[in-house]
Amino acid sequence: MNHLEAQSYIMPFIDGKIPDNKKSDFVLHMKNCxxxxxxxxxxxTLMVGMRQLDRKQEFSTDFKRDLENELTRMSHRVKTKKRLSVSAFSIVFMTIILISVSLYAGGLTKIYSYEQETKMNSQGEYYFNRSLGENLMLDYSDRVYKSEEIVKSGQITDFDRIDGYIKMENDLERIYEIGEGIKDVEASAD
Known part of the structure; x- marks a missing residue:
């Protein structure tokens, strides 16, 4: 703020009508110039003294100290207002970030659930439930205890049946290969 501009704000300062955006510049200029x-x-001194006389108020004895107090008060108000606006902006910004993160995490959860549901539907839940039965819920059982129990009892589990089926299928393929080899040998012998 230059001298001419600062001097133009003297009367608005005394009347308490100085614009908010000029208060900090005005105080800074007055403290430095x-x-x-x-x-x-x-x-x-003139304006406030005349107002006190007109209103028949108690006349101030130290206008210089009153002026310094008023400038300091104005400076504190400007700083407080600036701090509040920065704090409010920070709170709003952090709230937006927290909402964004929570929406993103919620969206990921929904996408994951949808993918898992789609997989389960495409694999045929009825088939697995019918053939594997209680083994679908292995997370809820004590696996070590159950495995020891199965070994002691010697019973065949659904997993053993599936493993046997896979081995049998491999054996059948080998038998077919041997059978085709025998047919080829018989055909060449004729």
């Missing part, structure tokens, strides 16, 4: 500060002090 002795010439403008002296002019402000003169106007402040």
């Amino acid at each position: 002795k010439k403008c500060h002296e002019e402000l002090e003169i106007y402040y």
Whole structure:
């Protein structure tokens, strides 16, 4: 703020009508420029003194101290307002970030659930439930205890049946290969 602009805000300062965006510049200029500060002090003493006389208030004995207090009060108000606006912006910004993260995490959960449901539907839940039965819910059972129990009892489990089926299928393929080899040998012998 230059001298001319600062001097133009002297009367609005005394009347309490200085614009908010000019308050910090005005206070800073008045604290750093002795010439403008002296002019402000003169106007402040005259105007405030005349108002006190007109209103029949108690007359101030130290206008200079009153002016310094007013400038300090204005400076504190500007700083407090700035801190509040920065704090409010920070709170809003952090709230937006937290909402975004929670929505993103919720979206990922929904996508994962949808994919798992699609997999389960495509694999045929009825087939697995019918053939594997209680073994679908292995997470809820004590596997070590059950495996020891199965070994002691010698019973064949569904998993043993599936493993046997896979081995039998491999054996059948070998038998077919041997059978075709025998047919080829018989055909060449004729």
